[in-house]
Amino acid sequence: MAPINDLNNLVFFVKVVDAGSYSAAAEALDMQTSKLSRRVSALETELGVRLLNRTTRRLSLTEIGKTFYGHCVALIAEAQSAKDAVHQTLSSPQGLVRLSCPVGLLQGGVADILAKFLVAEPQVRVALDATNRRVDVVDEGIDIAIRVRVPPFEDSDLAMRTFGPSKMILVASTRLVQELGMPVHLADVARMPIVAMGYAGDKVTWRFQDKDNKTQELVHTPRLHTDDLLTLRSAALRGIGVACVPALAVMTELRAGMLIRLLPHLSTRSGIIHAIFPSRRGMIPAVRSLLDFLAAELAESSWQSLMQEDEDK
Known part of the structure; x- marks a missing residue:
């Protein structure tokens, strides 16, 4: 069966039933009564049934209209719940973050940083893929892929954030x-x-x-x-x-x-620890929070100061 052409018509139908008249519903929706009537009539035509019995004094639901009304109310409630869930996720760091990181980098300190982040953000869950293979963050649905590469980096449509050298x-x-x-x-x-x-x-x-x-x-x-x-x-x-x-x-x-x-006077060609992710737009707080946490921990960790001490000698 084909889907409803315009789901807004379901909302209009429920508003009319709840208000008890087209005029009251139109006033609540801030739209013309004639336009509202046409939208409900279009819904009935699309369904091929009469949902409302109209008289000069009142409106009443037909038997099929009662059944349809119940489903519409449930659908609108689910839609509102979905919207509320998005707003809740955007209000503070929570939900699932899918992370990819090389094994050596995890063993080298990132695992400890990740554990500290989870303690600091108890509403966030992390699905960690510990792998050295090259991953496709878009196709595999990965929020953040941490990597170490030696510049220059190849051109990419993906967003990137650098954390510092891996000496x-x-x-x-x-x-x-x-x-x-x-x-x-x-x-x-x-x-x-x-x-x-x-x-x-x-x-x-x-x-x-x-x-x-x-x-x-x-x-x-x-x-x-x-x-x-x-x-x-x-x-x-x-x-x-x-x-x-x-x-x-x-x-x-x-x-x-x-x-x-x-031999602190000798150095190797340093790779850059960095994260790649699909886009900076629409990033949920949990992902942004983890990126910020990684940047802060790697920038302020003792190993950075230790390296500086050796370079100053």
């Missing part, structure tokens, strides 16, 4: 440094055991730039080669070898003195 640094446990000494040059690190991110292979190459922008390379066969950041961090903490890891992933251990940053 890779060399670290080693206090025990390993005490045993083998504090390295002064990259060649000193070459004489130390290494644990590295990546897939299995015989050798790993680390490339750095010094303060004069000169490139330095270290080619080494690692004692441990893994694509799991938590395993790599654990190995570094236990003194198994030197690791090159995201600064965010070891900020707590660096502050506690469990790990030591090596």
Whole structure:
């Protein structure tokens, strides 16, 4: 069956019944009585039934009109509930946010930030897709996709918000440094055991730039080669070898003195932590709140100040 041509006619019909006359309903709706009468007549013609019995003194519902009226009232109530739900969602952060984030970035600190956000916003729910694959935020219905990429970024119709650099640094446990000494040059690190991110292979190459922008390379066969950041961090903490890891992933251990940053004068090409999302228009408060929370936490976190301290040395 074809849908009603104009759902407004259902509202007009209910208003006439509730008011008891066309004139009273027209006054309440601030429209002409003749126009209101035509709209209800058009509805009856479309349905092929008479909904109202008209006399000079009063209106009354036909039997089918009573049935139809009940459904119309329920439909209008549901429509109002839907509108109220939207207004409630827009009034404060609440509802579901669909988030995509790489595993390494979650392990490197974003998971803790997300947990803090959920504590701060108890009305918000998060569906987290922990994945390293490239996602289509529009086709997959994702509200926010967090990524780390090295500029320049390709052109895109999607909106983007940057959070800051993702710096890779060399670290080693206090025990390993005490045993083998504090390295002064990259060649000193070459004489130390290494644990590295990546897939299995015989050798790993680390490339750095010094303060004069000169490139330095270290080619080494690692004692441990893994694509799991938590395993790599654990190995570094236990003194198994030197690791090159995201600064965010070891900020707590660096502050506690469990790990030591090596050769702070060397740097790697930094990626940018950023979020991509379909559009800035029509963004619900829950999504905007999470974006703002991520930006604040990443900008004000200790690892940023830690990096600044090293750069100022």
